[in-house]
Amino acid sequence: MEKVLRMASEKGVVIFTKSSCCMCYAVKILFHELGVIPVVYEIDKDPEGKEMERAITRMGCTAPVPAVFIAGKLVGSTNEVLSLHLSGSLNPLLKPYIRSSALA
Template identity: 65%
Template sequence: MDKIGKLASENGVVIFSKSTCCLCYAVQILFRDLGVQPLVHDIDHDPEGKDIEKALARMGCSGPVPAVYIGGKLMGSTNEIMSLHLSGSLVQLLRAQHQTN
């Protein structure tokens, strides 16, 4: 879906989220605690939200939300992001993204 690609490529970190999702909120707080202000796109407030949700699932996001993009690349949902964080790889990805911008 073009909207997903456009948002992901134009912003360093994008979280596709739902306003009522506690896991989405937890991932947002993690990024903010790491000093990153992600673009949060609440698909439940988007008229194309159902289509975005289906497209994210087709792209391989296990969630479908939260779906996290870093540097235009789909990193995954909560499990993938928490695994990256616990291994120390998330901070490295964010630093690399920051250096390219």
């Protein structure tokens, strides 16, 4: 769990994914369209990926991937991210991480 927490807090927006996950791809595209370039860790390509997946689940993520962290805090998986987006609550969380060119 320590490795996941350390990696999640290294940058403002971090997403743990699997390379073959279509929901992971959709969440990454959403962030890009909102002007945020997240740090993406594909846990299926990490030798400790299975342990990382278990740690993410223990943290309370409804699905192990995608697991989205903003400012080092677990936001959740696809359902939580999309719910925040549809309610208008995601943009304020992302505001510090939006590329300035995306604001123009």
